[in-house]
Amino acid sequence: MIRNLLSVGGFTLLSRLTGFLSLAMQSAIMGAGVVSDAFFIAQRLPNSFRSIFGEGAFNAAYIPCYAKALEQDGPEPAEEFAGEVYTLLLVSQIVLLALVWLFAPQFVGLLAPGLGDRPEKFALAVSLTRITFPYLVFMTLFALHMGTLNAHGRFALPAFAPNLMNLTVMAALAVAFLFPNAGYAASWGVTISGALELGLLMWGARRIGVLRGLRKPHWPRVREFFINLGPAVIGSASPQIAVFADTILSSMLADGGVSAISYAERLYQLPIGVIGIAAGTVLLPEMSRRIAAGDVDGAHQAQSRTMALTIALAAPFFIAFVTIPELIVAGLFMRGRFTAADAIAAGDVLAAYGGGLMALVLIASAKASFQSRGDTATPMKIALAALAVNVALKIVLFQPLGAVGLATATSVQVWVNLGALLAIAIERGFVDFDRAFAKTLAATVVGCALLAMVAAFGRAPALAFGAHFGSQANLTALVVLGAAGGIIYGAALAGALHLMGIKIGALRARAKRSPALV
Numbered sequence: 001m002i003r004n005l006l007s008v009g010g011f012t013l014l015s016r017l018t019g020f021l022s023l024a025m026q027s028a029i030m031g032a033g034v035v036s037d038a039f040f041i042a043q044r045l046p047n048s049f050r051s052i053f054g055e056g057a058f059n060a061a062y063i064p065c066y067a068k069a070l071e072q073d074g075p076e077p078a079e080e081f082a083g084e085v086y087t088l089l090l091v092s093q094i095v096l097l098a099l100v101w102l103f104a105p106q107f108v109g110l111l112a113p114g115l116g117d118r119p120e121k122f123a124l125a126v127s128l129t130r131i132t133f134p135y136l137v138f139m140t141l142f143a144l145h146m147g148t149l150n151a152h153g154r155f156a157l158p159a160f161a162p163n164l165m166n167l168t169v170m171a172a173l174a175v176a177f178l179f180p181n182a183g184y185a186a187s188w189g190v191t192i193s194g195a196l197e198l199g200l201l202m203w204g205a206r207r208i209g210v211l212r213g214l215r216k217p218h219w220p221r222v223r224e225f226f227i228n229l230g231p232a233v234i235g236s237a238s239p240q241i242a243v244f245a246d247t248i249l250s251s252m253l254a255d256g257g258v259s260a261i262s263y264a265e266r267l268y269q270l271p272i273g274v275i276g277i278a279a280g281t282v283l284l285p286e287m288s289r290r291i292a293a294g295d296v297d298g299a300h301q302a303q304s305r306t307m308a309l310t311i312a313l314a315a316p317f318f319i320a321f322v323t324i325p326e327l328i329v330a331g332l333f334m335r336g337r338f339t340a341a342d343a344i345a346a347g348d349v350l351a352a353y354g355g356g357l358m359a360l361v362l363i364a365s366a367k368a369s370f371q372s373r374g375d376t377a378t379p380m381k382i383a384l385a386a387l388a389v390n391v392a393l394k395i396v397l398f399q400p401l402g403a404v405g406l407a408t409a410t411s412v413q414v415w416v417n418l419g420a421l422l423a424i425a426i427e428r429g430f431v432d433f434d435r436a437f438a439k440t441l442a443a444t445v446v447g448c449a450l451l452a453m454v455a456a457f458g459r460a461p462a463l464a465f466g467a468h469f470g471s472q473a474n475l476t477a478l479v480v481l482g483a484a485g486g487i488i489y490g491a492a493l494a495g496a497l498h499l500m501g502i503k504i505g506a507l508r509a510r511a512k513r514s515p516a517l518v
Helices: 002-030 034-053 055-072 075-102 104-111 119-132 134-151 156-160 162-174 182-207 219-250 257-292 296-323 325-333 340-354 357-371 377-401 403-428 435-499 504-513
Strands: none
Touching (some): 002 034, 002 156, 034 104, 055 134, 075 119, 075 134, 075 219, 156 162, 162 182, 219 257, 257 296, 257 325, 257 357, 257 403, 325 435, 357 403, 377 403
């Protein structure tokens, strides 16, 4: 399992790097104004529906059912079940696409009411939404193929596929002069990329002989899936409702408000995708398979080691986001139409998001305690309670803090969500943290303390050194500070683990030998 986690994390890191290049290209060409705001609003609808009905709720309901059918009934019944779900997904997404195309102005009006007095910006957002929404159809079917491939132990191809989106958007922006503006070019790039990603996974599924075609749905076979899907949809909708609330309120800010949140959120999503989602992607099918086979202890051991690794890998991002957020944004994006004022605005939002980073990267692994047992109702109830806290805080904090208040409310929500998940899981005996987890946590705290000192005392020297590189001063300072921090954190973490009796080499060897980790 550790090998799969590193494989997913590695390819996801690659996709985040290409995503950064794409975002840097977007910021330089579109800046943080009318066109970028409209584009990010147009992306919000398909991305949010994808998170609700695609990878989020769908995987939580589908993977345990498919893994159970595969483990207990065999490949052919599992294939029939997958084909029936394939048919249902395709039909539902075609209906949803038709509704959005017909009622795009109403959807955008609900999502961004602040554009009501800016007709040109509203019209642009509507046009771009109609272009980008077919992406959801491709991505929902992508989620089905990804879940099926993951259940068969194939993780690399789905993890690599998002690179196609970033490369396609960059290619579209490179020929933006052929479109009315760069927003249209990027929107077409998004939709085309969805078709390419789905095509890649369809090819991968055919290679191993799964998802060979559509099947007529039979209620007895898909009943358990739909019983699990309902609560999973509500649970997955909870964070997306919070995202919708952010978009609604930020649309009332001055031009650039939506963009400040979007740029910060994309940086914030880097460790979440590389570490948190990668861990959940690998852990859920592993725990589902082991619990279906009666190996509960093996499932708990896999979860404990995955969460320990997640904490150790995500902690440096947390320290960076809360100590040098403006330098991060300025170093990565401050060029072309992206100004210093834009960097400061996005940096403040990034710091507020960073406060919730450690909780958010662990939520997928914590939810696996319940989802691997077919329980999607408990995470749903917890998510709704956390959502209520989030929305209440947004209302309170929006006026005095603006975009920063919205991000702060999101950070509080994820801590409430994680805390409740772990408390209930521990009470029910669904999670069992071992001694290696506690030692890794302690070692991470030591590494973080030293990393924070590097950020506090090394920033000024790094900026002084970067000043010799002219327009690349901020980027140079960020690279120097990041390299120094990475070396010190890695050495401190390895040293602390060694003093506590945990050797990295021994962990790798144990991972290879242990049936719970492979």
